[in-house]
Amino acid sequence: MSRTDHICLMAKYNEWMNARLYEAVISLPDEEVVANRNAFFGSILGTLNHLAVGDTIWLKRFATHPANYSELESVRNLLTPASLGQLLYSDVKSLSNYRRSLDQVITEWAHSIKDHDLDQVLHYASTKGVAADKNFFSLVLHFFNHQTHHRGQATTLLSQAGVDIGVTDLLALIPNETVI
Template identity: 55%
Template sequence: MADPRHIVLLAQYNAWMNAKVLEAAARLPAEALTADWGAFFRSILGTLNHLMVADLLWLRRFRTHPAGYTTLDPVMALPPPTRLDEALYADLASLAADRQVMDTAISQWAACIRPCDLNHVLAYTSSTGTACARRFGDLIVHFFNHQTHHRGQVTTLLTQAGQDVGITDLVALIPDEAP
């Protein structure tokens, strides 16, 4: 079950991991970023683009929640995707700049979520055109899980390209509360 405290933690983890992945990717030549590594979205840049596409789709949907979430307005100014495999960014630098805007908005949005917001049933249209209605808290869990799933793929591709991302475990951000 989603909890506002957990959502804030996941937003922090999201920004931390995206920064680590982008830092590792920036050490590679452009050819390595666009090479077909056999992944679902083929390349490192292709997978990073997919993460941006999916985040844009979900955050645009989340903006329609009755709570308003005006903290997501900067995301609304980013280019709207039309396909899940769309290459919104041809290079890492432009993707990284918008990723920073996105991650800042996600962190600010996460801090605004109230427990009463989570049970709202959010109606939206899927990328295939299907009408859907799902509990908002569950969609938030999916949102962060999707990011972790594809970042795991990128981390593997970066490792294959000779770049170590370092520690990737969420527990690294959970405060130690030992007496």
């Protein structure tokens, strides 16, 4: 599998898992969704907001890539979140709508990446203003790894609330291949 094919697979996994997560979260009473469960970002809602914040910040950074991805045009116009714990939306329905729009952007952008784009160095500043120059492919891998990390936390929080969302492994989306 090529690097760009793997990125497309990760985008598909991201969209699949987010749809499953939000389907499970929407089934819960609001008090369960906002209950402080002592996670990094407190509640299920806080964790899901953090994922949206992180994705927004990274997509805005990726929009500065020399390839000038047109698929990221809508992200360029978004306000940059003020903090990693910012509550973008205080209700699951609004956050779910935003999540779906982000996932659509991520999927379209992933399919537009060319292999030579991945070898570029991306210059950006951290949320604390620290300048960085890092390999773009490594940053894209971090982007998807960050999502997986926090979705894992969200599934644990859902489990604490009595909800099992079932299979969450990327393995479920990796196609079988014919051995010659």
